[in-house]
């Protein structure tokens with residue numbers, strides 16, 4: 569079944585996942601889900617030259633006019649400056665409340681584009697066409713959209729669901745290998761936190777996944793997004809707890825990104841280190857079996873993901889950066905800890921001493 573539904577009542581939307589879907593399904597997707605007005609196609613300087621022309625032709629083939637807006641590739645584009653520029657470009661292009669936006673790119677373009685669409689003239693409909701593995705297994709679904717504040721990643725954002733998501737795994741052929749690896753971290757995250765069978769599938773399919781075997785990669789994306797869609801349907805705004813589990817690996821991950829300066833480490837790499845950290849804390853505090861930590865770290869190694877701290881990381885700075893984490897309700901340091909592979913829970917009150925010890929243990933050897 570190439571199509572999933574994110575079930576959110578009147579805001580439910582389909583996620584189409586198929587090798588080649590950009591050629592086969594774009595027109596139908598635009599016709600069914602976007603208004604007849606004109607729109608913006610937001611992309612970045614890497615993805616735009618590869619795919620923007622064919623996507624805009626596809627959209628224009630439906631009788632809609634589209635303005636291509638290109639931001640510089642990279643995390644730095646999730647900024648107030650870029651946001652202001654994009655809003656201005658849309659205004660100058662004459663886009664109004666009847667317009668739409670299509671976000672064509674990785675997680676950066678998706679987060680920025682979703683936020684632009686959610687705020688421009690109090691909100692216009694948008695379509696996600698994720699092009700990185702990270703965006704295809706995770707960020708394009710669920711409606712968390714945001715830009716960064718210099719002091720805190722994703723500080724300024726809203727929940728805004730797209731009208732539809734069109735996933736074409738064949739676009740991953742042009743994704744640089746390091747970005748592919750980074751995206752795998754979010755798939756491993758979903759597997760450890762929610763789906764032991766997915767973990768098995770990633771373990772046994774690691775070789776085929778890295779060779780971009782169409783069936784294996786499409787199945788991986790489908791299963792990861794199916795899990796994510798299930799969690800989002802239960803807990804869209806991260807209020808009842810289910811969605812919190814998707815923050816597994818992200819407390820230390822975000823602290824690494826923040827202390828390294830955004831751009832020093834890829835999001836997925838930071839999450840990989842964060843998952844190893846959470847597993848080691850859980851091993852001490854929550855009975856997570858040491859053999860499972862070894863299995864997780866073995867898989868991260870097989871995928872070329874890091875599981876030790878980078879040499880520049882400073883445990884004290886990381887602890888400091890973890891405190892203002894948005895997940896820390898009323899100041900208590902809160903981590904998502906695995907119970908076993910395929911199941912996790914939010915844990916309160918992990919002693920700072922344990923955190924410090926585990927961070928010290930994770931410093932690079934030699």
Ligand SMILES: NC(=O)c1ccc[n+]([C@@H]2O[C@H](COP(=O)([O-])OP(=O)(O)OC[C@H]3O[C@@H](n4cnc5c(N)ncnc54)[C@H](O)[C@@H]3O)[C@@H](O)[C@H]2O)c1
Nearest residue numbers: 614641642674675676677699700702707712739742743747
């Ligand atoms: N909203 C959410 O739920 C959510 C979840 C996870 C991550 N995120 C956010 O996602 C962002 C990271 O996303 P990302 O890793 O996709 O980063 P990204 O968007 O910067 O993409 C990574 C790099 O790959 C390039 N690229 C993307 N697709 C390509 C393709 N098909 N061919 C060639 N190059 C391509 C991009 O231009 C960029 O240089 C972070 O800002 C993170 O906070 C959001």
Ligand SMILES: [Zn+2]
Nearest residue numbers: 754818835839
């Ligand atoms: Zn993430």
